[in-house]
Amino acid sequence: MSRAPSGQLSNRTSPAVSAPAEPGRRPFGRALLVIAAVVVAAAAVRLVTIGADTPLPSALSDGITLAASVVIESLPFVFLGVVISIAVQLWVPTRIMDAVIPRRGVARRAVLSLLGVVLPVCECGNVPLARGLMLRGFSVADSVTFLLAAPIVNPVTLITTYQAFGWDDGILVSRLLGGFVIANLVGWVVSLHPEPERLLAPAWAATCAAAPSARQWASLARAAGMFRDEISAMLPALFFGAAIAGIIQVAMSRETLTGIGGHPVVGILALMVLAFVIAICSNVDAFFALSLASSFSPGALVAFLVFGPMIDVKMLAMLSTTFRVRALAGLTLLVALGAVTIGLAVNLVV
Numbered sequence: 001m002s003r004a005p006s007g008q009l010s011n012r013t014s015p016a017v018s019a020p021a022e023p024g025r026r027p028f029g030r031a032l033l034v035i036a037a038v039v040v041a042a043a044a045v046r047l048v049t050i051g052a053d054t055p056l057p058s059a060l061s062d063g064i065t066l067a068a069s070v071v072i073e074s075l076p077f078v079f080l081g082v083v084i085s086i087a088v089q090l091w092v093p094t095r096i097m098d099a100v101i102p103r104r105g106v107a108r109r110a111v112l113s114l115l116g117v118v119l120p121v122c123e124c125g126n127v128p129l130a131r132g133l134m135l136r137g138f139s140v141a142d143s144v145t146f147l148l149a150a151p152i153v154n155p156v157t158l159i160t161t162y163q164a165f166g167w168d169d170g171i172l173v174s175r176l177l178g179g180f181v182i183a184n185l186v187g188w189v190v191s192l193h194p195e196p197e198r199l200l201a202p203a204w205a206a207t208c209a210a211a212p213s214a215r216q217w218a219s220l221a222r223a224a225g226m227f228r229d230e231i232s233a234m235l236p237a238l239f240f241g242a243a244i245a246g247i248i249q250v251a252m253s254r255e256t257l258t259g260i261g262g263h264p265v266v267g268i269l270a271l272m273v274l275a276f277v278i279a280i281c282s283n284v285d286a287f288f289a290l291s292l293a294s295s296f297s298p299g300a301l302v303a304f305l306v307f308g309p310m311i312d313v314k315m316l317a318m319l320s321t322t323f324r325v326r327a328l329a330g331l332t333l334l335v336a337l338g339a340v341t342i343g344l345a346v347n348l349v350v
Contacts, residue, residue, distance in 0.1 A: 009059050055197065059250050067246030070314060074124040074238055076236050081125025082230045085132030085265075088221050097136075109145040112138075113180055116150030122236070122281045123151040123309050127318045131204070134322075137212045139195040145187030148335065151282040151309035161305065162287035169298035169350045172303070174342060176187035176305045181336035189334060199327035201320070208215045233321050241317030243280045261336030267300040268343040272336065275308030299347030307339035 040332050102108040114131075121129060134140070151157065152175060165171045170287040190196055196209070197205055260266050280288055285308055296304075309331050319328055 005348045026132060058074040058251065063246040063250040065246075066249045067242045069243050070242035070279050071239060074122075074242070074314065077122045077125035077281070078113070078128065078234055078238060079125075079231075081121045081226055082128040082234065084121065084125070085120055085129045086226050089127070089132050089136055089226070090223055100224050104202075106188070108275060109191075112142050113149030113183045113187075114144055114153060116152070116154035119150065120156045121150065121156040122157075123312075123315055124281070124318065125320070126150045127315070128234055131230070131322055134204075134208050139191070140193075140199055141187045141191035144190050144331070145183050147162045147183075148186055148310045148331075149179055149183035152176065152306065155307070156283045157286075160283060164290040165293075165301075168348065169301075171298055173300055174298075174302045174346050175305045178339070178342040182306065182335060182342070184308070185338065186331065187282065199323055201324055203320060204322050206224030214294070234318060237318045237321050238314065241314035244317065245277060245313045248277045262295070262297075263342070264297055264299065264347050266301055267296050268303045268340055268347075271296055271300045271304035272307045272339060275304045276312050278308075279312040279314035280308065285309065297343075297347050298350045299343035299345070302346045303339045306342060307335060310335045310339075 039105075103109050111206075119129065126147055129150075131141040133146060155324045158172065161172050161175055167173075189201070193199065198210070200208065260270050275285075278288070285305060289304050292302060292304075303311060314331070316328055319331075323331070
């Protein structure tokens with residue numbers, strides 16, 4: 001694929017061309033479905049054994065409960081994100097998007113990072129929505145900018161953050177500005193890549209290449225097919241990420257992390273690790289952070305509130321459907337460096 005002057009993906013084939021499957025993708029998909037089935041079955045067992053005479057071992061019970069809670073918290077937003085993604089692909093006219101969004105460069109990514117204001121979906125739902133933007137022809141840098149900014153720069157997240165902290169210690173403002181700046185900086189770095197499409201997973205890159213350049217006739221039947229395909233890609237990854245999150249939370253002592261909260265630097269790193277592990281929704285994470293306010297510095301709380309919505313174990317599992325592993329490692333490193341910098345800056349100022 002080549003990049004058109006507008007920064008969009010080009011050189012697409014006709015709608016009749018189907019995307020070639022990535023080698024080994026089907027076995028991997030089946031493996032994820034098996035994991036998903038195991039998680040669901042384990043959650044059912046957990047519910048059945050509540051109050052039973054022979055309860056499950058404590059660690060296993062906690063792991064199942066934590067994994068199930070991540071799935072239950074995320075599912076509505078995943079479905080909502082898929083629905084919005086399909087609506088954007090099928091029913092939003094190109095002329096409207098061209099009129100609202102600048103054609104290229106910094107201004108284009110800045111506007112895209114504000115889309116969360118009108119599409120207030122948490123990070124789980126933003127993955128299918130970002131995929132939908134790519135299918136509409138938006139560049140990888142554009143989609144990454146939206147993906148990282150939208151969980152933070154949206155009214156639901158900002159309202160809950162205000163309810164938790166008000167204007168105290170500049171946490172709300174730092175979270176908003178930090179999320180906006182990091183997303184745009186990462187998007188700018190991605191835009192410098194000579195072949196940004198190489199950051200995509202092969203199967204997804206092929207899907208983008210085979211997508212029609214012009215919007216096809218919209219129908220409910222086509223929307224249903226798109227919904228089925230996107231859900232079949234997202235749910236196994238979500239279940240896998242939730243299972244990993246549950247395992248890590250059981251294996252890692254939260255008391256160990258909170259016990260080092262007083263250090264201005266180590267405290268920031270500890271809360272970022274915690275944000276990565278617990279994979280809590282950005283719409284409610286401020287209240288969780290509030291419970292840690294007595295043990296951690298304001299900078300550590302801001303780092304938690306900025307890093308978690310952009311990168312966590314559940315998000316990485318879902319993003320693996322779209323990006324290569326090396327690309328995800330690079331995104332994680334850039335976001336982590338940005339969150340640490342903002343946290344340190346807040347600690348210096350407050």
